[in-house]
Amino acid sequence: MGIIVNTVAIFKMLKKIKHLFDIRRQKKQYLFIVLIAFLFSFSAARLYSLNFTKYVYIEGYHIHHFYFGMICLSLGGILGTLEDDCKKKKLASALIGIGLGLFGDEIGLLLNCTSDGMICNYYFPGWDDIILTMVAIIIFLMAIADSEIVWYAKLVEKFFKK
Numbered sequence: 001m002g003i004i005v006n007t008v009a010i011f012k013m014l015k016k017i018k019h020l021f022d023i024r025r026q027k028k029q030y031l032f033i034v035l036i037a038f039l040f041s042f043s044a045a046r047l048y049s050l051n052f053t054k055y056v057y058i059e060g061y062h063i064h065h066f067y068f069g070m071i072c073l074s075l076g077g078i079l080g081t082l083e084d085d086c087k088k089k090k091l092a093s094a095l096i097g098i099g100l101g102l103f104g105d106e107i108g109l110l111l112n113c114t115s116d117g118m119i120c121n122y123y124f125p126g127w128d129d130i131i132l133t134m135v136a137i138i139i140f141l142m143a144i145a146d147s148e149i150v151w152y153a154k155l156v157e158k159f160f161k162k
Contacts, residue, residue: 006128007043010135026086027145030093035138037097038104041069042131045105066110069102104131 045065056063076095083089107130 006131007039010039010132025145028142030080030089031138031142031145033090033093034097034100035135035142037094038101038134038138039097041098041101042104043101045102049105064106064109065102066106069099069104069106071099072096072102073099075099100134104134 049065072095076092076097076099079095080089080092083092
């Protein structure tokens with residue numbers, strides 16, 4: 001129930017600040033797709049994990065959705081880097097968002113799982129802080145996507161100067 005309340009709160013927050021983001025601009029549109037895919041996949045993974053007990057097993061090993069998230073992140077990153085086509089970049093953005101959502105949902109388990117008898121607690125008390133931080137970072141990137149980032153250019157010039 002808490003995930004639904006937090007997701008609704010995030011969407012209300014986005015509605016209040018939507019005027020800051022003109023998602024008709026391409027970079028912001030890609031980040032908006034990442035944000036929506038992240039929120040959707042995180043919510044779906046959290047709801048599934050808390051309400052169903054069917055898991056993926058390969059040769060006796062429980063495969064967590066963390067790994068599927070890493071696959072989506074990798075594919076999205078590679079596709080986004082190699083392609084110039086707008087539709088493929090949107091697909092890459094969606095894959096990155098889905099990967100971040102699946103990874104973000106497993107953070108609590110990864111931080112709480114102990115090696116003593118493999119006792120793992122899926123309920124991590126700080127998971128909402130981590131998720132809200134990830135959302136805030138994506139929104140920050142959307143806010144600065146089309147602005148000229150002088151500090152970044154100076155940093156790159158300093159470290160990669162010949």
